[in-house]
Amino acid sequence: MVLGLRENAAQFALLVAVNALVGGMVGQQQTVLPLLAEAEFGLTGYTFIFTYVAAFGITKAIANYFAGTFSDRYGRKPVLMIGWLFAIPVPLMLIAAPNWWWVVAANVLLGINQGLTWSTTVVMKIDLVGPTRRGLAMGLNEAAGYGAVAVSSLLAGYLAEHHGLRPAPFLLGLAYAALALVLTGLFIRETRDYAHLEAIGHTPRADGRHDHLHAELTNRQIARHTSLTEPALASASHAGLVNNLNFGLSWGLFPLLFATADLTVAQIGLLFALYPGVWGAGQLITGGLSDRIGRKHLITAGMALQAAALALIAISDGFPGWALGTVLLGIGTAMVYPTLLAVIGDVAHPIWRGRAVGIYRVWRDLGYAVGAILGGIVADLMGLHAAVWAAAIISAAAALLVATRMYETHPPRPHAIDCRETVSIRPDTMSWSSRLPSYRVWRR
Template sequence: MFSRPRPVPVLGLRANATQFTLLVVVNALVGGMVGQQQTVLPLLAEHEFGLTGYTFMFTFIAAFGVTKAAANWFAGTWSDRYGRKPILLIGWLIALPVPVMLILAPTWWWVIAANVLLGINQGLTWSTTVVMKIDLAGPARRGLAMGLNEAAGYAAVAVTSLLAGHLAEQYGLRPVPFLLGLAYAVLALGISTWWVRETRDHATLEAAGTNHPDPDAPIPVRTNRDIFLDTSIREPALSAASQAGLVNNLNFGLSWGLFPLLFATAELSLTQIGVLVALYPGVWGVGQLITGAASDRFGRKPFITSGMATQALGLAVIALSDGFTGWAIGAVVLGAGTALVYPTLLAVVGDVAHPAQRGRTVGVYRVWRDLGYAAGALLGGMVADLVGLHAAVWVAAAISAVSALVVAVRLYETHRPMGAMIPA
């Protein structure tokens, strides 16, 4: 029996257009798994489970963030060791029970358990699709690749949040909105199984010297501990990116749990709340189609510094507002700031990380970034319990402003023309 020969890997978006497009679709489905919850779960906690303390209500986001952060680490390590595709498939298998558990949940602990599984799913699948797209794109168009990846994911978060809110208003908080997630998981598992191909050979090609900035440079020997410390503390660009990523997802985690409840104080309809919840990831998602590619032309640092400052401004507008119009403006500004930052941070990691250690470096960055979900949920819940919902948004705005200063001081420009050396 003859096996089909493996295709010879070639770097570049055009050369890998079919596989890249499939991975964009898969990542949109990853984002949709989060979007099914965003509008509905905070309201479900209040109306069906009778939860009143914000900190306890936000435990589902904290559980999601911690498990997603841990899954990112394993996704990076295992994808370097065993390949990208097996990790992607495992992630989608873990997603299948999540919507069913949310539909049937008799207690809030079922919701928390479902979000533990969702966190594992998101860590394994999103990290793997990021690494696979970086593998395929090569160095020249890395920002564009990350812009397309993150745009697909967060546009799907927005569309699904909006659709789930509408379905909840028409048919109730359960079960109909969560049937979206079940359909997404089944579809993504099928695409990943039958059509997505392994991309680790592309990383090997880049590491060997083809289209690499320094073909003669030896592959550095770095332990997992070295990579963790470099990404977290020692390497200026990687550590600056990690803290900015954490603050980004702190804002997202806070918005996920707090914004629906804040918007409900103005007695808005579920559809209106769904629109407001969707605006933030919607602008964020679409904006990345522009910002990722623009960072390939103009560099990474200006986008990240201005983006963190813009997020602080958007949060301040939301904190100052008490109605639909002000909240909508603030959500748009917050989404624009996040769009400037999100794909660009991943491009920074791709710029600096050696291709042979790409999965682990991306994994560590995403550990820090996704711990922001838990930090945002817990911080937002505690501040809201103590001094109110608006005060929690002000705290996030202040943290974002400080993060912008850290980036301005610590991050060096990592994007170089082909043939130029990137600082170590």
Template sequence: MRTRTPHRPPVLGLRENAAQFTLLVAVNALVGGMVGQQQTVLPLLAEDEFGLTGYTFIFTYVAAFGITKAIANYFAGTFSDRYGRKPVLLAGWLFAVPVPLMLILAPNWGWVVAANVLLGINQGLTWSTTVVMKIDLVGPAKRGLAMGLNEAAGYGAVAVSSLLAGYLAEQHGLRPAPFLLGLAYTAIALVLSGVFVRETRDHARLEAAAHTQRSDGLHDHLHADLTNRQIAVETSFTEPALASASHAGLVNNLNFGLSWGLFPLLFATADLAPAQIGLLFALYPGVWGAGQLVTGALSDRIGRKHLITAGMAVQAAALALIAASTGFTGWAVGAVLLGAGTSMVYPTLLAVVGDVAHPQWRGRAVGIYRVWRDSGYAVGAILGGIVADVLGLHAAVWAAATVSAAAALLVALRMYETHPRPTPSDSRHRSLPDRDDHLPTSHGA
């Protein structure tokens, strides 16, 4: 009779879960690659092959992507708490399968918009789930580092794929070559997610068993049994750190959504080649991605609030420089600064949500935060399109700079420092209690 191998109880920690964490980093790089394959190409495709000239109309694909991604984020959080993380991750990749084919075969702009609806669902389900899974695995001590690695992989892949797509478009035309990247990414991701990724909900359960409230009483009302409505209200409006993070996240992605639809058109006014436009566009997510390798870990050392405030202010200055420039050099410097400011903000906002949200409803809180954040794609695309149509491309960038400066001020005034201070007695190496044991959800300070 064969002896059953005992189930290995989960432990928290980056080193203890290095193999699964690395695998999830790779999966998230593929998620980012799905966006990068089209960012350089689609605005050029809109003008060259479909004859679209109105900026607002061209930006419809960004708005469609942002709206569906925001909605998918909510369901990703809710379903990952209810059914587990891995099924949601797999479902997200299934939505990606038709996207490259639709972009290759699109006979009209409606197909492009429909493909971006599916891409938004893919991005919302997969990226949200990989975020939650990494937070589950590492525990509180290295949360900023974990988010920095996650977002660096995703946006580094956006940059690399933007460069590759620009090169392929210049060498082989706008279709189909750039979108063959997406077919390869999807196939690889389905194998990795289906065969090798493991469920992480037990890690969240372990952290919940040892959860403690802040000694200052700020989180006393954030107990384990909040309803979905209460979680949404706290994350969106009531809880100062969660709400500030949600609103700053919206502005951050407003800038990204505006840049996605507008920057290639702005850069094209200087008669730059597609490869040069691809390079300019890649600088922003490239610096953003690489910078997060530093800023995520830095937030574990110095805290979250001041890094977020400074990052939004740097973004405002970068956008002002891009708006005031008319050639490659100014735009390149502005793109680098914009990437640096975004790298200071992006993983740190996710770490804030992980700091404040109870492990029992962390997936839902991350999902709601990402609803706010990814609504910024649509807001940026629509705002950018309207202002560009009425006042011009440079005016649209000035508008984004003003909004970013206001977001920096809001965080400075409202957010408190959320970073937990680990103690020697932290529960990093505790193993999961038996399922029959009583699992307290919080302890007094």
């Protein structure tokens, strides 16, 4: 058993493919549902329309917590399989929905699916690659997921324009869920033992900053450090919330804002796809870049760029300005998204990394609900452009928080860890402070 991206390329590639299917489940509905709300259900209040985004965000946040806890306790693969089982009813409910509450209920199930599957694929990739290529691994993971969001948004917009809002766009989701269950059940392997291997060679920071973050922390201590007390973990959690606040607001609001300029459904789909498309592709660069130049400044600059992009979208009223704004928003998000996950991997001990990722993603994905509710209320009271301005101001504040509180977490390049034997670990019977004679660890 060997840690490393190249050494585990086949499993890593399978997990990238599975995470693309996770993103596709979201993309199938993002362009279509706001239009469906107005065209078929006669909804006009922005706050009411955004209920499905809020329901998705809250349930995904809760599912993230359980994904992290259960993956540390029971293993990664069972959590991944259960997450995909929750996906099967989603497209069927959207196709058959007789009223808006069916759509909300479908997004509750989608939130559970996304929380369990996306969190678990993140943890599994971190398990496989070890400490040296964490940023690159997260860039590839998030690029696959959000690239699939963009492609599926385009496909759904095309299908909706040529075949109607239902059922054609949602057949994509049904195909994604079926394929993911086959891949996960037959080809994905358990990765928890890789985290245990990394724990054997875990080396504390030379500056002693993480000495209080030992392997025996309780769930409550992990939650407190990740949410409030540990500067890097807490700053990452708060920046993640604001990042997804922007995404949640855009999910519910951008199609309605773009529709005010009498654009076609296909044009709206293109504009909406630009944001996750640039975001997804950009992470192929920014994830690895954070391994070379560090995390903090990339996150600070990315949040500031998101603020500027939202301001541009707010002052624009046509396709050119909105297109440039969504591209810049995608670049800013690409700078932030994989880097925040890499920060969690840098700081969290391998033994409780899954739980730390889960807590971080609770905060981050609550941003969907906060963005949807905030965007809906401000849009109802002051208009669509004002809601975008509000998100721009909050993003600028997040950039300032990271700049002043987060420290650089990217460690010096450690020795690679190699285990030349097949190992079998029983976490319930071992103490991490004890010596494990079944391991041989080489440092190269």
